[in-house]
Amino acid sequence: MNYICLSRESDIEKRGKDILVYDYNRNIVKLVDAQIWYNYDGDYVEPSEYKKKNCFYLFCLIPFK
Secondary structure, X not given: OOOOOOOHHHHHHXXXXXXXXXXXXXXXXXXXXXXXXXXXXXXXXXXXEOOOOOOOOOOOOOOOO
């Protein structure tokens, strides 16, 4: 679902305060703890959602003789 939030309050209302996002300095934090910033036009910038990458490694155990 795509939506545009005009403020941090409406962003938290839509996505929840505990969603993980990238902060302004690219650290991963909860939305409620993220720094609030605005673009040059004064519009609220929504932090990008952090999506955990699933990495699966297949390890083969080969017995040595």
